[in-house]
Amino acid sequence: MKANEIMNVCSRTLHKTLFRMKEHSPEILLAVGIVSGIAATVTACRATLKVDEVVDEAKEKLDKIHEAGSIGATEHGLTYSKEDYQHDLTIQYTKTAVEFVKLYGPSVGLGIISIGCILGGHHILRKRNAAITAAFTAVSTAYNTLGERIKEKYGEDVMNELKYGLKTEQIEETTKTEDGNEVKTVKEVVTAEPSPYAVFFDEYNRLWKRNPEYNLMFLRAQQNIANDMLISHGYLFLNDVYDMIGIDRTKIGQMVGWVYDPQNPSYVDFGIYNAKNRQKRAFVNHDEPSILLDFNVDGVITDKFEKYIEMRK
Numbered sequence: 001m002k003a004n005e006i007m008n009v010c011s012r013t014l015h016k017t018l019f020r021m022k023e024h025s026p027e028i029l030l031a032v033g034i035v036s037g038i039a040a041t042v043t044a045c046r047a048t049l050k051v052d053e054v055v056d057e058a059k060e061k062l063d064k065i066h067e068a069g070s071i072g073a074t075e076h077g078l079t080y081s082k083e084d085y086q087h088d089l090t091i092q093y094t095k096t097a098v099e100f101v102k103l104y105g106p107s108v109g110l111g112i113i114s115i116g117c118i119l120g121g122h123h124i125l126r127k128r129n130a131a132i133t134a135a136f137t138a139v140s141t142a143y144n145t146l147g148e149r150i151k152e153k154y155g156e157d158v159m160n161e162l163k164y165g166l167k168t169e170q171i172e173e174t175t176k177t178e179d180g181n182e183v184k185t186v187k188e189v190v191t192a193e194p195s196p197y198a199v200f201f202d203e204y205n206r207l208w209k210r211n212p213e214y215n216l217m218f219l220r221a222q223q224n225i226a227n228d229m230l231i232s233h234g235y236l237f238l239n240d241v242y243d244m245i246g247i248d249r250t251k252i253g254q255m256v257g258w259v260y261d262p263q264n265p266s267y268v269d270f271g272i273y274n275a276k277n278r279q280k281r282a283f284v285n286h287d288e289p290s291i292l293l294d295f296n297v298d299g300v301i302t303d304k305f306e307k308y309i310e311m312r313k
Contacts, residue, residue, distance in 0.1 A: 026121040026128075033117035040110035047103035054103065058096040065089055133255055137300045144299065194294050197238055197256065198271075199247050202290035207246035212289040219245065219270055219293070226268040235259045236268065238297055245293070256297045269296040 069085040151159040201219065202208055209215055222244045230236040239253035258266050271294035274280045282288035 026124045029117040029121035029124070033114045033121065036110045036114035036117060040107045040114055043110060044104065044107035047107060050103055051100075054096065054099045058092065058099075061092050062089070065092060133300065133302055137302070194292060196252065197297055198292055198294040199242070200290065200292055201245060201247075205246045208290070210289055212283065212286040215289055215291070216272070216284060216286065219272060219291075223268060223270045223272070230258050230260050230266075230268055233260075235301055237301070238295060241268065241270075241295065255300050255302065257301045258298050259301045266298055267296075271295065 065085065065088045069082075147159055201215065203210075207218065209218075222241075226236060226241050226244060229240070235257060237254055237257040239249045240257070242249055242253055258268055260266065272280060272291065273284060279288060280291060283291040
């Protein structure tokens, strides 16, 4: 292999490594911060074991200085003035302080590194989350704008058909008349594609019961509570609703939700009632204990909530 090819391979490897390190820099900084914090604690404990030795030595020397200062120069024919006494005390205190710095300096340094790494990783994560929120907000705004343009040009029915992926299916049902004859009828059923926020409320949920009537009553109660919270707090995240119905939190659930505007009030809807959906009709009629919930979120609410706060001031 030629020298320039070797250099190119090494360069690519180095840049890939640097890219990976930058990509995982928050985790790396957190790990370094934790290790540094543990090391700071260990070195501090070791330093504490040597404190008595330093203190005893300093005390011994200070006692001699105090003794010499109290005896005075007359008994020994020496000159030990107050200036010399203060000078020796200053030197001894300084030496003792230096010894303490030597003992605990490494611990303090490691502690500063630990705090700096943890705060640095947190700062990087905050910047990334802000960038993700901004990007998601831009996409959500563009999506809503497109929906309004479609509604303006083709009407609300076409907008809903495209927005929710509405499809009309023909289903053949067989029923019996009073005289026992079977009659076949064809019904049109409208189905829709679930949104990214849709979740199942079924037997895998800790709050679900086998009683369909209880599940309907529970979800209606939680929906009413969610609307009360929206009016009371002025905002509500989707994750808050997930908590109420026993669903695990999601990343997107911490960005989207509802904001209450008295001029144009919104409301929380779990998507329970849909006369054109067979599964939801069965749930409401107590024939089915499980349901696919879909939520009518307002979108990313960070900016909307800030505007709402400004309006309330």
